[in-house]
Amino acid sequence: MDVRELVQEIARELLVATVQSAPRPKVLFLFCDSRAHDAYLDTFILLRNKGIDCDLAFLDGETSAWIGMHKCESTGVNKSIAMDEYAPAPLELPHSYEGIVIPEIDLDNAARIATGMKGSVKSEIVFAALLLDKPVWIGKDSGGIKRADRQTLKTLELTPGYAKLFRAHMDTLEGLGIRLIDRAELGAEVVRMFGSNDGDAAAESTPAMPAKPSAQRSLITADWVAAHAASLGGSLELDPKTIVSPLARDILKQQGIILQYTGKG
Incomplete structure (x- = not known):
């Protein structure tokens, strides 16, 4: 992904973040x-x-x-x-x-x-x-x-x-x-x-949880995190060159998912 596409992706996330995320009661x-x-x-x-x-x-x-x-x-x-x-x-x-x-x-x-x-x-x-x-x-x-x-x-x-x-x-x-x-x-x-039953639903489906998705990507976006958060577990291993968008980083932090870069622990 070139710099222009990266900037467009981050800008899109920042513009629609408030619309996409439903307010918590x-x-x-x-x-x-x-x-x-x-x-x-x-x-x-x-x-x-x-x-x-x-x-x-x-x-x-x-x-x-x-x-x-x-x-x-x-x-x-x-x-x-x-x-x-x-x-x-x-x-x-x-x-x-x-x-x-x-x-x-x-x-x-x-x-x-x-x-x-x-x-x-x-x-x-x-x-x-x-x-x-x-x-x-x-x-x-x-x-x-x-x-x-x-x-x-x-x-x-x-x-x-x-x-x-x-x-x-x-x-x-x-x-x-x-x-x-x-x-x-x-x-x-x-x-x-x-309340949200997302946590209960995830717990009930634990036996059938899919394998941890590969994160060998040049850019981690909020959409990607939302789609794979349930199967990431408590950590996400990334290549040192992988870019994590600001919104994706915030979501990972809220979910308690630790970023681990290959070779850095």
């Missing part, structure tokens, strides 16, 4: 505080492996973080959602996500959402998501007491009267179209709606 996880996400680290790995991105919002001191200052103090796995007075209000956040996940909810926020009241970050976000017809998942095995309140009051359970009220609000949430799921199953539910 992204969901927002809302947590009571900046330590509550530790129990869901495996869930984030599962979502990533299934082609789903997620951002995390930590609502430490949620009232002071929003009321009167029009902001939501948050941070994310891939980016910062909001950090200053120019940040989007909670009502605006659902526009950027395919769904909202609230692993744990308390009596106060459940009551606000069930009665259509605003005034907290969670109630604002859920209200907007439902109006935009986007899925909202809430952990149905929540205890009804905020993490901060549990630590302050040294108690884990609501009184019988409050517990009955909490269950009634949770039933109302389900009636509004909110999906109530056990917290341990939240990741699987998101995958069932948005």
Whole structure:
């Protein structure tokens, strides 16, 4: 392949890359505080492996973080959602996500959402998501007491009267179209709606996987990688003179495929 053809191929990849690659679905996880996400680290790995991105919002001191200052103090796995007075209000956040996940909810926020009241970050976000017809998942095995309140009051359970009220609000949430799921199953539910089964299909077809394709080519393109990625395994052996286009190199890196040049290890 001469230089002109090489330039044309690379230019074509750069121009159509955004069109060819479908955007990955992204969901927002809302947590009571900046330590509550530790129990869901495996869930984030599962979502990533299934082609789903997620951002995390930590609502430490949620009232002071929003009321009167029009902001939501948050941070994310891939980016910062909001950090200053120019940040989007909670009502605006659902526009950027395919769904909202609230692993744990308390009596106060459940009551606000069930009665259509605003005034907290969670109630604002859920209200907007439902109006935009986007899925909202809430952990149905929540205890009804905020993490901060549990630590302050040294108690884990609501009184019988409050517990009955909490269950009634949770039933109302389900009636509004909110999906109530056990917290341990939240990741699987998101995958069932948005996930890609490419990894599962590849695993099922492993016994019949074709032989590793030859890469004795002068140019490795993104199209070639897409066609052979499943059978490359974890490495691709190339001649030192082989040219790998920038987009193909990015795809190989995303797939975890290591480039090995003959004679270079």
